[in-house]
Amino acid sequence: MTDANPPKVQLRRKSTMGQAVEKPQDTRGTLRRLLDYFARAKRLLVALLAAVLAVTVTSLLTPALQGAVIDAIQARAWDRFGLLLGCLLAAFAGNIAVTLAQGLLSARLSQNIVRRMRYDLFRKIDNLPIAYLDRHSNGDVMSRMTNDIENISNTVSQSLGSLVSGLLTVAGTIAIMFWYCWQLTLITLVTVVLTVLVTKGMSHRMRTAYRQRADALGRLDGHAQEMISGYRTILAYNRQDAVRAEFAEISDTLTREGIRAEVLGGSMGPLMNAISSLGFVIVAAFGGYFALRGLITIGVISAFILYAKQFSRPLNEIAQLFGSVETALAGAERVFALMDQPDEDNAGTETPDHVTGNVSFRHVNFSYLPGKQVLYDFNLEVHAGQKIALVGATGSGKTTVVNLLMRFYPVDSGEILIDGQDIRTLRRDWLRHNTAIVLQDTVLFSDTIEHNIKYADPGADDARMIRAAEMSNCAPFIDRLPQTYHTFLKQAGAGLSQGQRQLLNIARALLADPRILILDEATSSVDTRTEQNIHDALVRLMKNRTSLIIAHRLSTIQDADVIVVMDKGRVVETGNHEELLQKRGAYYALYMAQFAGQKT
Known part of the structure; x- marks a missing residue:
């Protein structure tokens, strides 16, 4: 579940005894x-x-x-x-x-x-x-x-x-x-x-x-x-x-x-x-x-x-x-x-020729609304090719970290670096071209399966598309469809199961072939067998790539190089699975609660 999202507010009106009141007009x-x-x-x-x-x-x-x-x-x-x-x-x-x-x-x-x-x-x-x-x-x-x-x-x-x-x-x-x-x-x-x-x-x-x-x-x-x-x-x-x-x-x-x-x-x-x-x-x-x-x-x-x-x-x-x-x-x-609303910040002109994949969060503070801070002095070093997992209770700020890395929101203070360069100095389209994200909420368009997968790279050939579908384990159910990859998805894939739709989203991210991969609860909507198939594919995909994974299912991130445990916008523990269990701290409590069948 996405955490720390800003609240919905209504547009340009206030209420007086149940009646909408207009503001002065021009x-x-x-x-x-x-x-x-x-x-x-x-x-x-x-x-x-x-x-x-x-x-x-x-x-x-x-x-x-x-x-x-x-x-x-x-x-x-x-x-x-x-x-x-x-x-x-x-x-x-x-x-x-x-x-x-x-x-x-x-x-x-x-x-x-x-x-x-x-x-x-x-x-x-x-x-x-x-x-x-x-x-x-x-x-x-x-x-x-x-x-x-x-x-x-x-x-x-x-x-x-x-x-x-x-x-x-x-x-x-x-x-x-x-x-x-x-x-x-x-x-x-x-x-x-x-x-x-x-x-x-x-x-x-x-x-x-x-x-x-x-x-x-x-x-x-x-x-x-x-x-x-x-x-x-x-x-x-x-x-x-x-x-x-x-x-x-x-x-x-x-x-x-x-x-x-x-x-x-x-x-x-x-x-x-x-x-x-x-x-x-x-x-x-x-x-x-x-x-x-x-x-x-x-x-x-x-x-x-x-x-x-x-x-x-x-x-x-x-x-x-x-x-x-x-x-x-x-x-x-x-x-x-x-x-008249301001456009998304498109500052930054740098387009490095090569991306190694080192990511650094240095003293980052952030709040969606003034006075309601979400991240407090957040620091994280991710080396190229590492698999980093962010875990914690809902509202701890895990998804916020991803939002900031993608420049969906600007930081209040601090800096985020890719290969030592502040992301604010990078071109926005370059940053997102080299970063792929799979969200918990599946997003498919009313179009063919082919075009939905190729949304990440419209110029990709069919061989690459099929390879991405195979690696994400969605090729078997696509091949069973009457028109296979030319099947038209009505109502954004209403005829597919939630797991199948998520697999197509993962195939789209695979086709993008990014240097930095973000998975935000990407496997939360699939069954255990499919989850294992996706896990095997992601292991191959994440080789020599920087990967950030947000997960509530701790079984999916036990092989992560570093697990970052967050609580109320702060990092409380870091280490691999075995190290954190030995500490018997916050991660140990989450792990034992989850495998005991309790609510996390």
């Missing part, structure tokens, strides 16, 4: 970073803006042409009537065409942007330090890749064109209305003041609601992913009722946040419709009065009513789109928050 910064992605698709953006401009122009022309047609009928100017009617029909047809083009361009632009965002986010996830993923829910990270970016995609494809077109339409409509009758326009603009006040009052509440809904959705995704991956354990311990209750609690929180967000977002449309209806009453009442005074014609009143409707329609659409825009901004901020 809307301007988020918008600025989103605009950077738009700038990378300049051609599509320019084409979309051109289509939006064409939609706006045709929308503004149709009321004026309709009013002119009505005035021509009233004046019985039949010579102008035909031309104006033809222009009106052409404007309608043109509006339909450019509206379709706007939808197509919006969809292409949205997919272009989210493709770049997904790539940047995945590249960031690929470079995150182990510490970040240890402390954050996998489901929440996945939610940012899927739900949050999908919200951005929907907003760009469905809302961006309408938003820009609406703003241009409002500006153009106001200009034309002033040209027709500035007095009636000023009276009509009362609705604009009401719209601004309502939008300003609702915006902050909506932003908060959509942010909290996004956080709740991330927690639900994380919980569901964890429960699905641990389903066998849930069944084994009959914890279905407790899991359902916990899921229901998180789901109820998401439901409450979702209802609140939808109610706030949905209320904008009715409020804007009420203000729009008030605008129609104003136009009808005052327009009739101005017509009786001779200030405007009947055709102008008709056009003005259409412009008033056209003026209110974009405002309503903008208000209705406001919710989706807030959702997209909340999602974008979560995406950018992950992108």
